[in-house]
Amino acid sequence: MKRRSFLKFLGLSALCHRWALAEASAAVQPVVAVAEGHDYAQITRNAIAAVGGMKRFVKAGDVVVVKPNMGWDRNPDQAANTNPIVVRAVVEEALKAGAKKVKVFDRSCNDERRCYVNSGMTEALKGMKNVELKYVENERFRKVALKGKVLSEWELYDEALHADVFINVPVAKHHGLTKLTLGLKNVMGVMGGNRGAIHKNIDEALADVNSVLKSHLVVVDATRVLTAHGPQGGNLGDVKALHKVLASTDIVAVDAYATTLFGHRPEDISVTVAAYKRGLGEINLKKVRIVRA
Amino acid sequence: MKKITSARISQLLFLLVFLVLFVNTEYRGTDNISAAINSFFRMDPLVLVSYLAATKSFTSLLLPAVLTLLFTLLLGRFFCGWICPLGTVLDLVTKRIRKTAPVRLLKGNLKYWLLLPLVVSAFFHINLAGILDPIAILVRALTFFLYPILGDGVRRSWVELYHVIGERRDHLAPAYGVLHDYLLPFRETFYPLAFLSAAMFAAIVFIERYESRNWCKNLCPLGTLLGLFSRFSLLKRVPAALCSDCKACRSLCPTAFDADLLQTDACLLCMECQLRCPHHRVNWSFRRGDYLTGVHVPERRVLLGGLVSGFFLAGTFRFRKPEAQAHLLRPPGAGSEDDFLKKCVRCGECMKVCLTGALYPAIAQAGVEGIFTPVVTPRLGYCEYNCTLCGQVCPTGAIPNLPPAPKKRAVIGKAAFDKNLCLPFAKRTNCIVCEEHCPMPQKAIRSEVAEEIDFAGNKIEVQRPYVLEDLCNGCGICENVCPLEGKAGIEVFAVKDKTPLKESVFVPEVKKQAAPGPVDKREGEGQDSEALPPASPVKGRKDQVKPAASDPWNGGDDPYK
Numbered sequence: 001m002k003r004r005s006f007l008k009f010l011g012l013s014a015l016c017h018r019w020a021l022a023e024a025s026a027a028v029q030p031v032v033a034v035a036e037g038h039d040y041a042q043i044t045r046n047a048i049a050a051v052g053g054m055k056r057f058v059k060a061g062d063v064v065v066v067k068p069n070m071g072w073d074r075n076p077d078q079a080a081n082t083n084p085i086v087v088r089a090v091v092e093e094a095l096k097a098g099a100k101k102v103k104v105f106d107r108s109c110n111d112e113r114r115c116y117v118n119s120g121m122t123e124a125l126k127g128m129k130n131v132e133l134k135y136v137e138n139e140r141f142r143k144v145a146l147k148g149k150v151l152s153e154w155e156l157y158d159e160a161l162h163a164d165v166f167i168n169v170p171v172a173k174h175h176g177l178t179k180l181t182l183g184l185k186n187v188m189g190v191m192g193g194n195r196g197a198i199h200k201n202i203d204e205a206l207a208d209v210n211s212v213l214k215s216h217l218v219v220v221d222a223t224r225v226l227t228a229h230g231p232q233g234g235n236l237g238d239v240k241a242l243h244k245v246l247a248s249t250d251i252v253a254v255d256a257y258a259t260t261l262f263g264h265r266p267e268d269i270s271v272t273v274a275a276y277k278r279g280l281g282e283i284n285l286k287k288v289r290i291v292r293a
Numbered sequence: 294m295k296k297i298t299s300a301r302i303s304q305l306l307f308l309l310v311f312l313v314l315f316v317n318t319e320y321r322g323t324d325n326i327s328a329a330i331n332s333f334f335r336m337d338p339l340v341l342v343s344y345l346a347a348t349k350s351f352t353s354l355l356l357p358a359v360l361t362l363l364f365t366l367l368l369g370r371f372f373c374g375w376i377c378p379l380g381t382v383l384d385l386v387t388k389r390i391r392k393t394a395p396v397r398l399l400k401g402n403l404k405y406w407l408l409l410p411l412v413v414s415a416f417f418h419i420n421l422a423g424i425l426d427p428i429a430i431l432v433r434a435l436t437f438f439l440y441p442i443l444g445d446g447v448r449r450s451w452v453e454l455y456h457v458i459g460e461r462r463d464h465l466a467p468a469y470g471v472l473h474d475y476l477l478p479f480r481e482t483f484y485p486l487a488f489l490s491a492a493m494f495a496a497i498v499f500i501e502r503y504e505s506r507n508w509c510k511n512l513c514p515l516g517t518l519l520g521l522f523s524r525f526s527l528l529k530r531v532p533a534a535l536c537s538d539c540k541a542c543r544s545l546c547p548t549a550f551d552a553d554l555l556q557t558d559a560c561l562l563c564m565e566c567q568l569r570c571p572h573h574r575v576n577w578s579f580r581r582g583d584y585l586t587g588v589h590v591p592e593r594r595v596l597l598g599g600l601v602s603g604f605f606l607a608g609t610f611r612f613r614k615p616e617a618q619a620h621l622l623r624p625p626g627a628g629s630e631d632d633f634l635k636k637c638v639r640c641g642e643c644m645k646v647c648l649t650g651a652l653y654p655a656i657a658q659a660g661v662e663g664i665f666t667p668v669v670t671p672r673l674g675y676c677e678y679n680c681t682l683c684g685q686v687c688p689t690g691a692i693p694n695l696p697p698a699p700k701k702r703a704v705i706g707k708a709a710f711d712k713n714l715c716l717p718f719a720k721r722t723n724c725i726v727c728e729e730h731c732p733m734p735q736k737a738i739r740s741e742v743a744e745e746i747d748f749a750g751n752k753i754e755v756q757r758p759y760v761l762e763d764l765c766n767g768c769g770i771c772e773n774v775c776p777l778e779g780k781a782g783i784e785v786f787a788v789k790d791k792t793p794l795k796e797s798v799f800v801p802e803v804k805k806q807a808a809p810g811p812v813d814k815r816e817g818e819g820q821d822s823e824a825l826p827p828a829s830p831v832k833g834r835k836d837q838v839k840p841a842a843s844d845p846w847n848g849g850d851d852p853y854k
Contacts, residue, residue, distance in 0.1 A: 073732075
């Protein structure tokens with residue numbers, strides 16, 4: 001056992017008695033919080049509060065990674081990237097919970113400089129103390145043994161692997177291949193190498209990666225969603241404002257719920273199905289407690 | 294220690310401005326780049342004259358160059374002695390280079406044999422001036438050679454540091470950030486012709502060993518051009534000749550006292566002779582009238598020879614290899630190949646500024662005469678959908694300065710699949726990374742579901758991509774991101790018809806209910822973009838979905854409106 005994980009283990013066991021009950025009940029029935037409203041920062045906070053509050057995940061002195069989708073050179077109106085207001089609210093909550101540092105990044109598809117600016121993230125996080133909005137640096141990718149069904153190993157981003165808490169903040173939107181892109185697929189943003197190559201077997205590949213890099217908390221931005229021509233969009237006619245933010249510790253459950261917002265059934269999304277079959281979470285929404293926040 | 298002169302102060306200031314502008318020829322977080330970025334080229338009379346000769350028209354972009362010419366008529370070659378950054382670099386290094394005797398070959402008419410054919414060949418359609426333009430030579434040496442190597446060197450050390458001290462490197466990140474954000478290139482793009490670009494610059498420095506400002510005096514076509522105009526300069530030196538009792542000017546003057554009489558077409562106005570005259574006899578003042586001193590005019594046979602050789606030069610290299618033409622993609626908005634070659638001065642600014650490192654200097658794709666002109670190379674970088682920087686920095690409008698909307702409609706080429714390579718066809722696996730990345734709001738690359746038997750004999754469904762030519766602007770991101778190694782399964786090919794895409798391509802279309810049932814993809818080809826098929830003409834797919842909730846989209850309560 002590495003020193004870091006030993007310490008983490010020690011710290012967690014010390015805290016265990018406080019959350020033992022909550023954890024136990026959560027393990028029994030996954031919770032998806034659904035917050036709706038026009039104040040996106042507030043509904044984000046509400047959704048997080050409804051799954052136990054940020055303090056449940058972030059301890060004082062933790063290094064937190066918040067991973068939004070800001071892969072495209074599109075503005076917030078176009079709903080191709082996670083809404084910066086939502087991201088900022090998550091970051092603020094993490095800081096409030098005592099995070100030593102919050103790192104925000106994404107391996108973008110378009111030019112990273114344009115993506116960071118045009119997504120509104122640079123502006124939204126400007127001047128925040130202990131918050132790092134950095135471009136992905138290639139040297140930080142390292143080969144990780146995934147021992148998965150289709151990927152035996154892949155390069156993953158060091159900072160995401162090293163973080164005490166990994167918060168996955170995808171935007172819910174249409175995707176040409178996987179129909180929708182949600183929490184499970186957002187994790188592609190910490191993958192190095194020739195990511196496109198996993199598309200031939202994307203369902204199992206994403207399950208492989210998500211089995212190793214677990215999201216401690218998933219906050220799905222469904223404030224504005226792309227219903228067609230994803231994942232980039234660009235046409236405001238394809239954007240629907242749903243004014244919703246979802247939160248859960250169960251990445252499959254929250255993806256499954258988000259799927260219903262698009263009129264799909266969770267079983268229609270093969271990425272979600274593959275992850276469910278791997279035991280990464282609950283796909284049957286009847287077994288999930290939906291909390292309106 | 295020598296006293297510092299006003300000319301030297303001006304030179305250093307302009308060199309500094311030049312370097313600051315060079316470093317800032319880069320995306321810095323805003324869509325617009327300072328209009329001053331390309332000012333050295335826009336005030337360059339050689340660029341102006343070759344542009345006028347080639348296009349037989351004027352562009353207001355080059356108004357500053359007209360001013361330079363007017364001032365040259367008034368003052369002489371002040372540009373060379375007070376402004377030109379290449380001249381300044383030479384002045385800074387020349388004292389450290391021991392001189393041997395001047396080379397006879399470089400003397401005399403050679404400079405006219407360079408200038409005249411360049412200008413004349415421009416008149417006959419091929420603008421070669423940029424190849425020998427001093428500022429272009431300097432910018433290319435910096436852009437293609439020095440800057441990438443410098444940037445890569447620093448980057449490598451930074452990466453090495455990570456391998457040595459790991460996460461603790463973060464403590465130094467702010468310092469590196471400043472360096473990286475303000476001084477170094479964002480991407481260390483390596484260019485072809487880096488060696489040639491460096492060699493041209495190095496050769497100019499090398500010939501300083503024969504005499505000072507050897508290039509400026511005996512070769513530089515810009516200097517020669519300005520020299521022709523400086524014949525009429527009103528600012529004149531008294532006395533015009535060396536004084537018989539002193540002759541100190543001969544050693545003080547860097548360029549113009551090869552003979553006993555001041556050669557006004559070589560005088561750079563450095564004023565050394567006035568400042569250091571032991572007898573305080575030298576004076577500069579404005580005089581009218583016929584006071585030509587030692588002017589060297591090209592002889593008639595040189596003039597005629599230059600004209601004729603320019604005419605033949607323009608036609609000598611016109612052979613084009615058709616295969617190379619297929620991939621000869623010019624930056625967005627550039628007109629026909631002929632038009633582009635008339636206007637492009639090969640300054641390298643567009644390649645320096647290109648966000649994704651999509652532009653590279655042509656080696657031979659565009660024929661020998663197209664050397665150093667920019668070519669989009671999608672496998673290395675694509676044209677970023679929202680970016681308009683290359684048009685903003687182009688000093689001659691060879692790449693027009695288009696606002697974002699028309700730039701997106703400007704056609705660079707058209708994408709086409711190679712079904713022998715493209716995975717869904719060749720390997721019968723899913724992929725469509727190209728469709729995912731296609732930036733067109735209605736997707737120029739779409740896909741249809743096809744039933745296939747895979748190589749193991751199983752019945753499978755595969756999404757096969759296809760291109761809608763009416764929507765494709767040839768940005769090349771599809772070719773760039775194609776997960777195949779080496780040759781991509783989709784490539785952008787040059788097209789003669791560069792008619793911009795229709796505006797309706799970007800009008801947010803009113804959402805139509807996806808027509809269910811099979812839609813033949815051939816309907817999508819060659820049709821009007823107004824009558825586009827539903828966004829996903831795909832058998833049995835339900836991706837045109839409506840949110841389950843009643844449509845909350847009304848714009849009015851949108852926090853972004």
